[in-house]
Amino acid sequence: MKTLAHHHENSSDHGSLIEEIILGGQDGVVNVLGLVLGVAAATTDARIVLIAGITVTFAESISMAAVAYTSQKAAKQYFESEKQREIMEIEQFPDIEKKEIREIFEKKGFTGKDLDKVVEIITSDKKVWLNVMMSDELHLGSYEEKDPKRAAVIVGIAAFFGSFFPIVPFFFTDTQTGMILSLIFSVGILFVAGVVKAKYTIGNWFKNGLEMAAIGAIAAIAGYIIGILLQGI
Numbered sequence: 001m002k003t004l005a006h007h008h009e010n011s012s013d014h015g016s017l018i019e020e021i022i023l024g025g026q027d028g029v030v031n032v033l034g035l036v037l038g039v040a041a042a043t044t045d046a047r048i049v050l051i052a053g054i055t056v057t058f059a060e061s062i063s064m065a066a067v068a069y070t071s072q073k074a075a076k077q078y079f080e081s082e083k084q085r086e087i088m089e090i091e092q093f094p095d096i097e098k099k100e101i102r103e104i105f106e107k108k109g110f111t112g113k114d115l116d117k118v119v120e121i122i123t124s125d126k127k128v129w130l131n132v133m134m135s136d137e138l139h140l141g142s143y144e145e146k147d148p149k150r151a152a153v154i155v156g157i158a159a160f161f162g163s164f165f166p167i168v169p170f171f172f173t174d175t176q177t178g179m180i181l182s183l184i185f186s187v188g189i190l191f192v193a194g195v196v197k198a199k200y201t202i203g204n205w206f207k208n209g210l211e212m213a214a215i216g217a218i219a220a221i222a223g224y225i226i227g228i229l230l231q232g233i
Helices: 001-041 045-094 094-107 112-123 128-137 149-169 174-202 204-227
Strands: none
Touching: 001 045, 001 112, 001 149, 001 174, 001 204, 045 094, 045 128, 045 149, 094 112, 094 128, 112 128, 149 174, 174 204
């Protein structure tokens, strides 16, 4: 049992890590791609594209880290407040809470003596009782082990490195060629990110990859069109 629990904990943590890396990386690639193509379309000076790209890379990374931190912290605080409310209700209104446990397992297909037994077993251990209420009644995953600071660091770093894919070509080539290479590099890395994401979630790898690549392409088209419209200003 310890081995299974340890495996589940490691899998959950690994999945969370992948999610945070993809979140930051995807956001960095998509946002900076749209920006650099917009700037590149409006100017023929690769230096301006680089200045804009590098500036937004740092701003984007800090912003994404802050968003990850505040969102994780808010989710954790909400989880804790709901947990304390459930603890209070179990202590003060045990009959009502037992009835809710019964209703939960009735919906799962338990009846008669089997239902009575499962309710008795669950409500005999307040920790198990609380966990069932949190997961099956409130549909809240556990945020107790979540670390907002860790999420901020991972998402921020992923956003930083992701942001560099669209601007790298402009270090070595002219604006026109840079736009083409930037689009290819960025859409390619988004496709790979989608494939990796599919490995740790449910879904077709090609469809997931294509979906993320399409997001990048849409951002690129939007940025390019805006750049063209602003070209004469």
